[in-house]
Amino acid sequence: MKIHEYQAKELFRQYDVPVPEGKAAVTVDQAVEIAGGLGGYPVVVKAQIHAGGRGKGGGVKLAKSQEEAREHAEAILGMNLVTPQTGPEGRLVQKLLVEAGQDIREELYLSLLVDRDSARVVIMTCREGGMDIEEVAERSPEKIIKVAVDPLLGLQGYHLRELIFGLDLPKEVQKSFAGLVRNLFTLFVEKDCSLVEINPLIITGGDEVLALDAKVDIDSNALFRHKDILSYRDTDEEDPLEVEASEFNLNYINLDGNVGNIVNGAGLAMATMDIIKKAGAEPANFMDVGGGATAEMVENGLRIILRDEKVKAVLINIFGGILRCDVFAEGVVQAAKSVGLNIPVVVRMEGTNVEEGRRILxxxxxNLLTAVDLKDAAEKIAAAVK
Structure with a gap:
């Protein structure tokens, strides 16, 4: 689950990670009031969306007076902000973060993420932080320092020394940098994060280390342990169909293709997307209804997929284990009648009572086409969309 920068900084404050003074605003007047209470100008007005690259898109502005703070708030709030991470469609800005300006001497980059290949938490840092960190990674990857931490062992002193000496930090900031990394690592583990990123992490003129930006992603599978973080969810930043699917416990991700698919099992869903592409079509979504799918879940899934105007056909690929194929087939027929089916649907089933299930269909x-195997399903779905 992604959260906003201002929410990430609330978590940072809980773990004694230093951040600038600031608050979130949802109106222009509120933004101006917050700016006036920060103890002087300049202040920074920042768009709050679930995407990076806001500065390049015009979503981060420095205000040197109350008039400029109002001007920037009016320009950013309500704008459709396009960044490299939003795609050309952009994202509507509905919240702002107004923060005190800082005396920036140097900008660093710092992040913690899960490396699934090594089963380690990797800490990455670089002396060249800021908006162009992606270019640094591509142009000069040797400048990026990576330290892998065994989660069972935890963060050790030698990990911190490797980061500090790799960055060649001046002595006056080494202690505060080490403390910040320790606190971030604790946050990362205790809150079940998949990513924590600060870009930039600044060294001020007064030799302070400060998180000028904050990005935190939480592992959604661990949210049952973090009821407090659930309140951070902003459904306005999510695809409406994905939000609806989550209400029915469906694992759904909207994509750009023209073939909707409903599958029980994440691995089978990935394989199904592969065969759709191999057949010359494009998947319109990832949908895993789970190993214990019910007819009701299939109906909800089908209804959500049919609301996507890009979808020209649907492929249902089910292995009937817990859910028998005849029961599933009855559910598909019921769902098709309920939602008012007006496009081709190809159904591939295997498992218990499969022949009875095919007869029911x-x-x-x-307009339900039965496929005998994956190859047959791929050929029929490709022909349906063509």
């Missing part, structure tokens, strides 16, 4: 009188 064949005798339904609906």
């Amino acid at each position: 064949a005798e339904s009188g609906l």
Whole structure:
């Protein structure tokens, strides 16, 4: 689950990670009031969306007076902000973060993330932080320092020394940098994060280390342990179909293709997307209804997929283990009648009572095409969209 920068900084404050003074605003007047209470100008007005690259898109502005603070707030709030991470469609800005300006001497980059290949928490840092960190990674990857931490062992002193000496930090900031990294690592583990990123992490003119930016992603599978973080969820930043699917416990991700698919099992869903592409079509979504899928879940999934105007056909790929194929087929027929099916649907089933399930589909009188195997399903779905 992604959260906003101002929310990430609330977490940082809980773990004694230093951040600038600031508050979130949802109106222009509120932004101006916050700016006036920060003890002087300049202040920074920042768009709050779930995407990076806001500065390049015009979503981060420095205000040197109350008039400029109002001007920037009016320009950013309500704008459709396009960044490299939003795609050309952009994202509507509905919140702002107004912060005190800082005396920046140097900008660093710092992040913690899960490396699944090594089963380690990797700490990455670089002396060249800021908006162009992606270019640094591509142009000069040797400048990026990586330290892998065994989660069972935890963060040790030698990890911190490797980071400090790799960055060649001046002595006056080494202690505060080490403390910041320790606190970030604790936050990362205790809050079940998949990513914590600060870009830039600044060294001020007064030799302070400060998180000028903050990005935190939480592992959604661990949210049952963090009821407090659930309140951070901003459904306005999510795809409406994905939000609806989550209400029915469906694992759904909207994509750009024209073939909707419903599958029980994440691995089978990935394989199904592969065969759709191999057949010359494009998947319109990832949908895993789970190993214990019910007819009701299939109906909800089908209804959500059919609301996507890009979808020209649907492939349902089910292995009937916990859910018998005949029961599943009855659910598909019921769902098709309920949602008012008007596009081709290809159904591939294997498992318990599969022949009975195919008979139910064949005798339904609906536009349901039965496939005998994956190859047959791919050929029929490709022909349907063409």
